[in-house]
Amino acid sequence: MTETTGQVVEARGVSKWFGETTALDAVDFTVSPGVVHGLLGPNGAGKTTLLSALFGLVLPDEGTVRLFGRTRAEAGPGWLDGVAGFVETPRFYPYLSGRRNLAVLAGLDGGDAASLIDEALERAGLADARGKRVKGYSLGMRQRLGLAAAMLRRPRLLILDEPTNGIDPAGIRDLRTALRRLARDGVTVILSSHNMTQVEEICDAVTVLHQGKVAFAGRLDAMRADAPDPVWRLRTSDDAAAREQAKRTTGVKAEGRDDGGLVVFAAQDRLDDYVLTLARDGVAVRGLELDVTPLESLFFQLTGEPGDRPAGPPGRERPPVTEEPPVTEEVP
Amino acid sequence: MSLGNPRRRTAAGAAAAAAAITVGTLTASGCGSTGLTAPRLQTSLSRTFANLYVLQQTEQGNPEPSATSLDSHASCQKGGTPDITQDGSGVWLCQITYLVAGPGYPVIAKYNVDVQTDGCYAADGDGPASVNGSPTITGPHYKQLINPLSLIDGCFDTT
Amino acid sequence: MTLAADRWPAYPEPAPGPSGPGGPGGPATRTGPRSGTRTVWRLELAKLRGQGRVRAIAAACLVGPFVIVAGLNVQSATPGDTAFGQWVHTSGFAIPMVILGFGGQWLLPVGTAVVAGDIFSAEDHFGTWKTILTRSRSRRELFAGKFLAALTFATAAMMLLIITDLLAGLLAGTQPVAGLGGQLVPAGHATELVLVSWLSVIPPVLGFTALAIFASVASRNSVIGIGVPVVLTLAFQVATLIALPAWGQQVLLSTPFTAWHGFWEQPAYVGPFLYGLLTSAVWFTLCSAAAWLVFRRRTIGGAS
Numbered sequence: 001m002t003e004t005t006g007q008v009v010e011a012r013g014v015s016k017w018f019g020e021t022t023a024l025d026a027v028d029f030t031v032s033p034g035v036v037h038g039l040l041g042p043n044g045a046g047k048t049t050l051l052s053a054l055f056g057l058v059l060p061d062e063g064t065v066r067l068f069g070r071t072r073a074e075a076g077p078g079w080l081d082g083v084a085g086f087v088e089t090p091r092f093y094p095y096l097s098g099r100r101n102l103a104v105l106a107g108l109d110g111g112d113a114a115s116l117i118d119e120a121l122e123r124a125g126l127a128d129a130r131g132k133r134v135k136g137y138s139l140g141m142r143q144r145l146g147l148a149a150a151m152l153r154r155p156r157l158l159i160l161d162e163p164t165n166g167i168d169p170a171g172i173r174d175l176r177t178a179l180r181r182l183a184r185d186g187v188t189v190i191l192s193s194h195n196m197t198q199v200e201e202i203c204d205a206v207t208v209l210h211q212g213k214v215a216f217a218g219r220l221d222a223m224r225a226d227a228p229d230p231v232w233r234l235r236t237s238d239d240a241a242a243r244e245q246a247k248r249t250t251g252v253k254a255e256g257r258d259d260g261g262l263v264v265f266a267a268q269d270r271l272d273d274y275v276l277t278l279a280r281d282g283v284a285v286r287g288l289e290l291d292v293t294p295l296e297s298l299f300f301q302l303t304g305e306p307g308d309r310p311a312g313p314p315g316r317e318r319p320p321v322t323e324e325p326p327v328t329e330e331v332p
Numbered sequence: 333m334s335l336g337n338p339r340r341r342t343a344a345g346a347a348a349a350a351a352a353i354t355v356g357t358l359t360a361s362g363c364g365s366t367g368l369t370a371p372r373l374q375t376s377l378s379r380t381f382a383n384l385y386v387l388q389q390t391e392q393g394n395p396e397p398s399a400t401s402l403d404s405h406a407s408c409q410k411g412g413t414p415d416i417t418q419d420g421s422g423v424w425l426c427q428i429t430y431l432v433a434g435p436g437y438p439v440i441a442k443y444n445v446d447v448q449t450d451g452c453y454a455a456d457g458d459g460p461a462s463v464n465g466s467p468t469i470t471g472p473h474y475k476q477l478i479n480p481l482s483l484i485d486g487c488f489d490t491t
Numbered sequence: 492m493t494l495a496a497d498r499w500p501a502y503p504e505p506a507p508g509p510s511g512p513g514g515p516g517g518p519a520t521r522t523g524p525r526s527g528t529r530t531v532w533r534l535e536l537a538k539l540r541g542q543g544r545v546r547a548i549a550a551a552c553l554v555g556p557f558v559i560v561a562g563l564n565v566q567s568a569t570p571g572d573t574a575f576g577q578w579v580h581t582s583g584f585a586i587p588m589v590i591l592g593f594g595g596q597w598l599l600p601v602g603t604a605v606v607a608g609d610i611f612s613a614e615d616h617f618g619t620w621k622t623i624l625t626r627s628r629s630r631r632e633l634f635a636g637k638f639l640a641a642l643t644f645a646t647a648a649m650m651l652l653i654i655t656d657l658l659a660g661l662l663a664g665t666q667p668v669a670g671l672g673g674q675l676v677p678a679g680h681a682t683e684l685v686l687v688s689w690l691s692v693i694p695p696v697l698g699f700t701a702l703a704i705f706a707s708v709a710s711r712n713s714v715i716g717i718g719v720p721v722v723l724t725l726a727f728q729v730a731t732l733i734a735l736p737a738w739g740q741q742v743l744l745s746t747p748f749t750a751w752h753g754f755w756e757q758p759a760y761v762g763p764f765l766y767g768l769l770t771s772a773v774w775f776t777l778c779s780a781a782a783w784l785v786f787r788r789r790t791i792g793g794a795s
């Protein structure tokens with residue numbers, strides 16, 4: 001008798017270790033229907049392992065995983081009905097064209113999946129490249145083909161592992177819009193990333209993994225309420241005076257940067273007061289930028305990035321989003 | 333809840349048991365011996381020789397003798413030693429005694445027999461020349477044919 | 492090349508069909524496990540048909556025997572060291588038997604290994620296990636479908652080879668041939684014996700198929716999947732030169748390839764053939780089971 005709590009994904013106490021390494025440690029992961037749920041964590045936190053466990057690519061050593069209320073054993077071959085997506089970079093048969101690859105996958109699915117191929121290719125923006133062999137596809141094109149392959153299954157649950165990898169900013173915007181529309185129509189989306197900014201803009205709920213354990217799980221607005229102050233970069237005409245002023249202003253902390261200018265920790269409204277006070281004191285503001293969003297700093301707090309600042313280390317290097325990040329060889 | 337290891341152990345144990353049973357069965361089949369014994373070689377060789385002798389005579393256009401009337405018997409020794417309990421693959425020396433012109437006149441054909449481990453052998457004729465010495469024989473209309481007795485291929489059951 | 496985001500998602504209505512177990516309402520057809528395997532089997536066969544190596548082997552089976560017959564015709568020497576060798580110019584029936592005796596023990600295992608040793612590890616090579624395992628087919632269905640496709644290829648290639656061998660022999664001449672007991676075998680009976688001899692080597696070929704599959708599943712590597720049967724074939728040949736006890740001989744998977752000798756003796760004996768069936772069955776079962784055990788709970792992908 002399956003216990004249905006109405007959740008789309010319910011993973012309880014999932015543990016997986018590979019030899020000496022613990023990849024997942026008693027992870028609880030719950031995803032509600034119709035939500036865009038972000039799975040966050042630095043590289044090596046266990047995101048891919050957890051998503052692989054959802055797909056049955058990795059079989060947990062402990063714990064249960066339920067999709068739509070059924071475990072893999074209960075559901076049998078139909079466990080992944082209505083579930084689609086990909087883990088790490090989507091891979092296809094390089095000697096076949098994009099269209100033929102989808103035809104093979106549609107053949108595996110059975111039903112009328114084959115009739116959706118052309119439409120899926122168009123929606124993924126691959127209509128022109130459909131006849132080309134996948135061997136010649138760029139990383140971005142392969143990501144799109146992975147999305148098209150997922151859409152063939154009319155998924156109610158879409159699981160995407162770092163889907164913005166290798167996609168240009170315009171493509172990322174498109175993806176974001178597409179996913180929001182899917183969620184609006186009741187499709188549940190799980191999206192993994194190591195980049196909090198992207199997740200912030202699209203997700204409703206978030207689970208943060210750190211070294212195989214859940215560091216935070218909940219709705220994004222709850223997370224924002226808990227978050228520390230954002231971090232700003234400030235350049236003024238008189239840094240010393242600005243620093244003095246910060247000491248006198250509540251809710252504002254300022255420190256000098258090595259390369260000149262200041263790092264300021266303050267909420268938006270406190271910052272506004274601070275800037276106005278500076279102007280009254282005759283200190284001109286030459287530059288003010290948001291360096292780290294509140295959620296980014298919370299994220300780094302949760303995942304214990306190096307640095308002892310409570311609101312995130314200043315001058316932290318933002319991981320670049322490049323067109324073609326290095327594709328690592330999968331170790332069998 | 334790890335399901336893999338206990339099941340895997342059970343299955344591996346079952347597989348090992350199956351392998352052991354099979355080896356045991358096959359061992360019982362051979363009881364450790366090779367099955368390449370002199371009596372089996374002799375029986376097979378004498379029978380094959382008799383049939384091929386009939387074939388040879390027919391091809392030459394001579395009257396066809398009956399295989400049973402030849403009453404052929406082979407006696408084989410491995411490596412040429414008089415120890416009659418020799419077994420196994422390798423080179424054997426065989427002598428086939430058979431009757432052509434009646435019981436009083438036995439003919440002896442000699443063969444060098446190379447026996448393989450699967451029970452098949454190739455017997456190379458070693459005299460007399462008129463019987464198995466020449467690789468060819470002459471048929472009707474002076475046609476050259478293969479002498480069936482020159483090189484005899486045969487097999488016997490080793491199980 | 493954008494994502495046409497303004498037109499997502501709006502799935503078209505699924506075609507009417509048996510619905511799933513009241514679950515998420517995914518693909519409208521939830522076929523039973525047996526037809527799921529059949530789906531995979533047919534897809535794999537289609538993939539095989541497009542492979543260059545498969546076509547090459549089919550072509551070799553189709554024309555090989557005729558080429559051999561033609562080659563034998565243009566020269567008068569006879570193949571030595573093999574049963575029926577001396578009769579190839581006398582009777583056409585000797586030719587398929589020489590091919591079987593001479594090439595059967597290594598050509599056939601290599602031929603099946605070239606396909607079976609790759610059909611699983613190709614997915615590892617392309618990294619596509621995670622792509623096909625995240626569809627509506629279970630691991631069991633995928634394993635069984637691929638396994639059956641490899642067996643189908645081996646059997647179909649054997650059947651083709653048997654037919655062309657027999658035809659080539661019949662074309663070369665239907666004179667009676669001398670059996671291994673010295674008896675003269677007329678054309679009708681000789682045809683039966685040629686057929687039965689060739690059919691008798693299908694079980695060990697299937698045993699080698701399972702072995703190649705196990706090697707490729709365990710190593711995730713096509714070179715090893717194909718190489719292990721080849722190396723073992725050579726090792727078996729070497730082992731037959733040693734004077735092993737009877738059970739030692741019987742355990743080798745090369746031994747059933749020569750069990751047909753008993754059919755051509757007079758009186759015919761089938762002991763080696765029956766034991767050969769057991770040997771082939773044990774190899775087949777052990778290798779298949781081992782391959783499945785390795786595959787069923789394996790971790791797919793580089794997740795760590």
